[in-house]
Amino acid sequence: MTTTTWKRFVGVLLVLTGIVLAGGNRLTEKAKSETSFGGETIATQTVGRRDYRCVQRSATAKPPPRLSPKFRARGKVRESEYRPVALDPLCQAGQVAVPSSTKHFKPEDQKGNPLLGNIRDRRAFERNPGQVVRRSLRPFKQVYWKGRGEVERNHASLLPQAACDGVAWFGSCYYYASAAFTRQADGGGMTMSIERPAYVRGDAGGHTLDEIAIQGGEGNGNIVELGWNLSSDQYGDSDPHLFVFHWINWNPTCYDGCGWQQYSGTYFPGMNLSQLVGRQVYVGYVFYQGNWWAWFDNQWLGYFPGTEWGGNYTRSELIQWFGEVSSSNGVPPRTDMGNGRFPADPAAATNFTLCDVDAAAWVCWYRDQQNLGATVPAYYDIARTGFGATRFGGPGE
DSSP: OOOOHHHHHHHHHHHHHHHHTTTTTTOOOEEEEEEEEEEEEEEEEEEOOOOOEEEEEEOOOOOOOOSSOOOSSSSSSOOOOOOOOOOOOOOOTTTEEEESGGGGGSOOOOOOOOOOBBBBOOHHHHOOOHHHHHHHOOOOHHOOOOOOOOOOOOSSSSSSSTTTTSSEETTEEEEEEEEEEEESSSEEEEEEEOOOOOOOOOTOOOOOEEEEEEEEEEEEEEEEEEEEEHHHHHSSSSEEEEEEEEETEEEESSSSTTTOEEOOOOOTTBBGGGTTTTTTEEEEEETTTEEEEEEEETTEEEEEGGGGGGGGOSEEEEEEEEEEEOOOSSSOOSBBBTSSTTTTSSSSSEEEEEEETTTTTTTTOSSSOEEEEEEEESSEEEEEEEEEEEEEOOOOO
16 A cells, blocks of 8 residues: 555544544434545535434324425416425434423523514513513504515614614514515415524624414414524524424413424424525424414424413414514624525525415415515515515625
8 A cells, every 4th residue: 555545544534533433422413524535525424412302292182184285376377396305203103302402492582573663671571571562563564665665764663773773672683574464374384495694693692583473363463483593692503493482462482392292203393404404495384173283394393282372373364474683793783684695696595485374275375465574675685586485684784
């Protein structure tokens, strides 16, 4: 063996040894990297720490017997079939995956919504959060102003302040790029791109996310949400994580818990989605036999029991699909929304097949009637790019 060949052999051996050593602690999340050997590229694998555990399924309700409602267009549109990612199960049959830690359930910053206005009185919020949130709500037309001939301006701050030119909530500033549709339905869905935006920490925490919010009840304050969220403050890494959330009469609850019933052994709220970055995933909720069931990819993820709302939330009246940034790192914000690209860029983040569920027909109809809005379009924007389809995002500063 020549000296050159020996050096190449030792180099590859060291790489493989590092992989074996890193895999000593029951690790599951895999990411591919590459190393060069003699001018050729060799794929290797690195692994991340296991962020879940498998437990026996305790959910008592049974999911719909069929897979998620198929999306179909309400119009003459050439449709393409959804191709599931279809990851392998993490747990054995009869078991579900749950996060190893619950520390991320209640981060320092609050979960937002495009309809919210400024909230500054922390004591009043702590005494009666639902009342404070309801009083802050802004008119639908003020939030969803794009495309109606209005002058492009900041439509958020009712009382602008130096620390926030978006929507102020305690020490954080919120920005949205959103689409919405008002219609009675049995839920809603969309196909979303999983992204890894740049996140810059601030004094009061923060996040950048993409989601669907399905709302109903008085003032549309009963809400179920599903999407991906990135925050190194909340999760301890720079990857997107799957999340669920719900509100009860505009009272915020918590991420990934607070009544959530896990069903899937493949995907789970809190899951690191780094292996799905760049992929498009079909997600949504449907009201079925008294519960709000969420689907993610080709799986019934789990559900929020209808008893969370006393059985009074059985239909949706409003669906919002949006990017959200919570920032406390200055004005302008330095955190990306989507993938940091404006919607004029064909490579920007996408939300499409924006649909509402007809449970009787088992169809999620997507239309081209969504209203659009952006808090500060110079930072983050949204644009219609096709029938029931949008691109959104931006770099902030």
